[in-house]
Amino acid sequence: MQRVLIIGPCGAGKSTLARTLGEQLGLPVFHMDQLNWRPGWVESTKDEIRARLNDIVTTDRWLIDGNYGGTLAERLARADTVVYLDYPVGLCVARLLRRIWTYRGRSRPDMPEGCPERFDLAFLWYLVRWNSGPRVRTEAVLRGHEDKVIRLKTPADLNHWIATLGNPA
Template sequence: MQRVLIVGPCGAGKSTLSAELGPILGLPVYHMDQLNWKPGWVESNKDEIREKLAAITATDRWLIDGTYGGTLAERLERADTVLYLDYPIRLCVARLLRRIWKFRGRARPDMTEGCPERFDLGFLFYLLQWNSGPKIRLERRLKGHEHKIIRFADPIQLKRWLDSHSA
């Protein structure tokens, strides 16, 4: 595993996993949220993100967390492994709400400084509709890459896999 992509719904734990797995594999970690957001919750334009990603994915070793469908194709092409956190949405909602509470008013470690954690009703609705829209689009984009996907249905499965890789 030299070029790893972590995808899944919001709140699944993609950034938490990357923070743990990056050092185990000795890979530099990149967070799509940091690549996308500028201070004050200003979103980068697609060309800026693609330019940043091109520089990262051109290298031989990286770990990128974040689904971000608009740039997934480029990352998928170069990834040798895709870790898919395909968790129940009720778990992701609980984790998202816990994250919002924990980091309220300040930027979390995987986010751009100047983007304090906040409750966003639209974002919550996006997550609640994950299975009927975003998940379908993600799985469509993953077609043809099944040979490099490791899918985890719950955190226990992921922990077992992590334990087998950190020994």
């Protein structure tokens, strides 16, 4: 595993896994949220994100967490491994609400400074509708790349998989 994507619903734990797996594999970690957002919750343009991603994915070693469907195909083409946290939406909603409470008013470690955690009804609605929208689009992009995908359905599956990796770094 030299070029790794971590994808899944909001609140699944992608960024937490990215930090853990990046350390275990000795890979530089990039969070899509940090590449996208600027202080004050100002979103980067698609061209800005693509340029930042190009600088990363053209290198030999990286780990990127986040879905960002508009750039998934380009990242997927270069990835050798995709870890898909395919968790139940109910679990992700609970984790998202816990994250909002834990980091309320402060930026999370995987976000740029100046983007304090906040409750966003539209974001929650996006997650609640994951199975009927974002999941369908994600699955469509993954078609043809199944040999790269490690699909984990529960946190227990993730813990088991992590344990099987040993410490290659």
